[in-house]
Amino acid sequence: MSPRSGRTAAVVLAGGTSRRFGTDKLAHLVDGRPLLDHTLAGLPDDVDVLLVGPPRPTARAVTALREDPPGGGPTAALVAGLRRALADGADLVLVLPGDAPGAGAGALVLRDALLSTGHAAVLGVDTGGREQPLQLALRPAAAQRLVELAGPDAGAGESARRLVHRLDPPPVPCALPPAATFDVDDHDQLDAWLSEGPRLS
Known part of the structure; x- marks a missing residue:
């Protein structure tokens, strides 16, 4: 079986309180669709989407689950999603934030980088060289190792950056x-996306 014929799961982090936005930003309509749907639209139909956060309607079918405890932070959500992906038998796991409308397409860049190498994990890096610890492509062994490294608290309150940095071998930047x-x-960033987003791809 070739790597591309395996089962891919996308862990989409969709929790948070949207304090800076003022309302639920993932439900905010952008061009007639919730912001979250823009993110999910970048993922192919054959990717199993694991949506970690409060239940919410989406245009595509997803499996909804919560981090433990609910509101335990993005690292707890990451670990919850990885656990479910592994339990479902995923051969490759993508991780992406729900509030980045271009992150679905970006996850495919990470997937291709992982599949073209023998590495266990790939970590997204922005154009300024800053690591994006919530944008990952992982083989099952690396996903399992992150779950183990999170310990008995399952990542609640922990820094995702510190957790990812504990992987050995470390993830390869992409x-x-x-x-x-x-x-x-916030709304200023939404306005910037609406004006600049199409030119950032």
């Missing part, structure tokens, strides 16, 4: 296009 790492935290 440059992502600007659109893939542009996240929306």
